[in-house]
Amino acid sequence: MRFRVLFKQSLPVLALSLFLQSCTTSVVVEGTVPTPLVSTIPARMGVYYSDEFKYFKYEEVIRDSGGWSIDLGQQNLSFFQNLTASMFAGIQEVHEPPLTAEEMQNLDGVFIPSIEKYGFLTPSISGLKFFSASIEYRVAMYDKVGNKIGDWNIVGYGKSEGGMFSSDDAINEATVLAIRDGGARIAIELIDQPAVQAWLQSIEGSITPPADTADAAERIESVENSESLESVDGAPDA
């Protein structure tokens, strides 16, 4: 008898939660993970991926199109694992800095990517016929003794045509394109940054900077010499 009353009382709650769940579009971002054809930075790097980066999930409720839950963690992680493996002469995933001198023994520095912002627009918001997505990455680099080489903000954009009944596919595609766009800029432009060139010269002795170094430096919004970053709590310890 008591169980029946309890069951009756929980029915509306169950119905409400099912209704709310049905109004949320869940997208687990999936796409190809291309291997970049770029000049390798001649350095062995430790790469630290925070849990926030690995399991990044974005949630938003939009008045006209309901709730959205976009899980881009796995795609983003796979993409950056592939990207860093192509960009540097050697990589090794490391725990959260600071690292000990022993841990840094076979490494020239530490590379830390993080996601600052993610956002998307539906056609009903933008008035365009595309779904679009943007990701703002911050990449920070530290040298062997824990001094900051620099950190840079890179924004990737992506957009995709979307039908009325395939908005989740369109958001997926726009997000994959935004990750690719951000990754492309990191792969191409990071090596040309004056701070990276100076660091490479200090560890390698000689590396010829490309002619358009100044242009590339302007294209990546540098936040060098800014105040310490919230996303990077500490530098690797020497």
Added chain:
Amino acid sequence: MEPPMHKLLVAPVLLTLLSGCVSSRIEQSRDSATGIETGEAIVLLGRASYNEKQTEDSFTECIADALRQGDNPIRMIQQNQFMDDLYPWFEPRTAPTSAEELGKLFTQPGVRARIDSANVRYLAWIDGDTVTIDSGGSMSCTISTFGGGCFGMSYWEEDASYEAAIWDLKTMTSTGQISADANGTSYLAGLVIPIPILARPGNAACKGLANQLREFIVGES
């Protein structure tokens, strides 16, 4: 038992009657001689920009399908495959904007080898879109216990404007441009049941551009 001939003809005749009129114009300018050898391939890439316009994937796929078929089929490389293989050099913000930039791009490690291994001879950039330039009319539909129906008429006019810029990856030069413009008005007439009379300017532009592109590549060597 096979259906009678007149029944087989009903569908195409009906489709023809229900198709709206489309006027189209194709123009071409050639910078240098072209030709394609057996085994060489073409890749079509849709230009994407970060404003409100972008070449629809369906349009480049339509041209690629048309070039794969016909009397002189051409080997096509899938756009996504090409972009993945040459990542990050053909992304919307990193792709070369003119054939003159190809020389610099080919100095990047692995780029020339990757293109040669896929035997890609020509790269055609497809730029443009289809937009609705006018619309009007009205139609209302009702439904009741005694039945329902639609009455009235609405129309919309679409303009499809596309351009293909063809680059020869062997000589690293621009070989020419082809443009296709098509315009048509579609109608939706409500005579109890809604009857669509559709003009498809995007489709006309695709067919026109594909035929001209085939002639451009194969026709003159």
